[in-house]
Amino acid sequence: MNAPKVIVAGLGDSGLLTAIHLAKHADVVGVSSKPGLVSGQELGSRLGRPEEWSRNYWLDFGQYRGLDTVRTVHASLTATDLDAKTVTWVEDGESVTEAFDALVISTGVTNGFWRSPALQSTDEVAADIASHHDRVARSARVMVVGGGAAAVSTAANIALRWPEKRVDLYFPGDRALPQHHPRTWKTVRRRLLDAGVTLHPGHRAVVPHDFHCDRITSGAVRWQTEQATSTADAIIWAIGRVRPNSGWLPSEVLDVDGFVRVNRYLQLPEHPAVFAVGDVAASDPLRGSARNRADKLVARNVMSVLNGRRPHSYHPRRRRWGSVLGVQPDGLQVFAPNGRATRIPRWSTDRVLQPLVVRRGIYGGVRDTPRSSGQPS
Structure with a gap:
């Protein structure tokens, strides 16, 4: 029996992780306007220390072991027919329409010069980062x-x-x-x-x-x-004037501000095999599914629906939490929802947090260089 096909539309922070989780159970196609992860996180570090920022927040998709079985497509999304279960994009100047069994919408938002849906090459991303710095x-x-x-x-x-x-x-x-x-x-x-x-x-x-x-x-x-x-x-x-990257979706699935309407399962109410996660999803007033590891929940819910099981509910937080300033010379300060801070020493962020917790634990393994043709995984 063939594995179900799942299209993940948008491979930013949330979409990338969702695709990695789904790749263990489905035939996954990831569509991205960028040639790799270009994170919207840590703007201050990106502007002040771009080389350090790039090591953790701008990586080629071929560096992620969890994407080895995922077909990544560098293209601009243009349309979707949710009833027919197809998505259309423009790749190398050609319009392509592909069918899906399930769709995950994770195209994020446009927010200033550092978060844009524009189709860009590696050289164009590098030029942007350098010019802003x-x-x-x-x-x-x-x-x-x-x-x-x-x-x-x-x-x-x-x-x-x-x-x-x-x-x-x-x-x-x-x-x-x-x-x-x-x-x-x-x-x-x-x-x-x-x-x-x-x-x-x-x-x-x-x-x-x-x-x-x-x-x-x-x-x-x-x-x-x-x-x-x-x-x-x-x-x-940085005034929060965000615009959801949802112009390729039918208006009836969007709220008045253009965000994707979802139920408590992060599922489109009228389309049970379609989900949304991250900043594009109208999940709660803070749109917190982008920051509360809802990627794993969505991946599990996709497979539950495809296999006839009941999905699980998303429980949003009432306050923002996590790091605010990012890694500093004295380490990383992480704030709980109650505002209390925990400090992780700099040696620990460099030797434990990034290589073991983030790269190995959260992302399932990250290579120092992209996987080349014929390279063992």
Whole structure:
């Protein structure tokens, strides 16, 4: 009996892990607009220390042992017929339509210049990373606009990488990280100040409606909250103006904001063999399936449905949790949902966490270089 065919649409952080789990049980096809994982995580590290960031967050698909049996397709998704169970994409200029037994939608969101659905080659990804780093490196004064984890991490990492720069963080509320526990902000605030970041609470920027934060700008920023205009050589917009990458899907499966409607099983209510996971899924107010290891749940639910078994429910968290600033010279600080922090020493992140827990445990093995033709797995 042939294994069921599962198409995983989008191989970002969530889709990649889902494909790895499914590959043990199904014939998996993964479709990605990038030639490998180009993670949306750790923007600050990507801008400040791109070589270090690339070792963990930009990897060729051929480096993942768990994808050895997965057919990865470098293409742009264009359409799907959920009733006919087909997905259409453009690959090398040709339109391709392929049937599926189950579909996992994990195409994520567009969020600034660091998370885009554009079809890119390896050279184009490398050029983007280098140009954004160089842009910040050349700037004496850097302004970060936004109050979420991406903004906070960016301000901290730039200040730590270039202590001579003036780094300002502007956010609209009394505190940043409003979706985290207040204890988290209290700890992170102290670290920002120690790094030399100047904090500007209560500043809500005037942002043109058609500006999608897709580039680093310079010049002046005006404030809806009526403070004096601020200026900087490099302005990084991390204001959470996300757009779901769902234009290839029929509108009837989307909510009013374009996110994919799912039930408690992360399943499309009208299409039991179709699931969504990650930032594109309207799973809960925080869209937390992207950060709470729902990839394993979705993979299990796909196989349950295909085999006539009952799927399992997704239980979202009420607060953001995890690392905020990423790995620093003194290690990694991880925040629980209650805001309490655990520190992992730097030697442990380098020798234990990344090679054993992440690469071997979570991803099932990661090679230092891509698997070549004829190379044993």
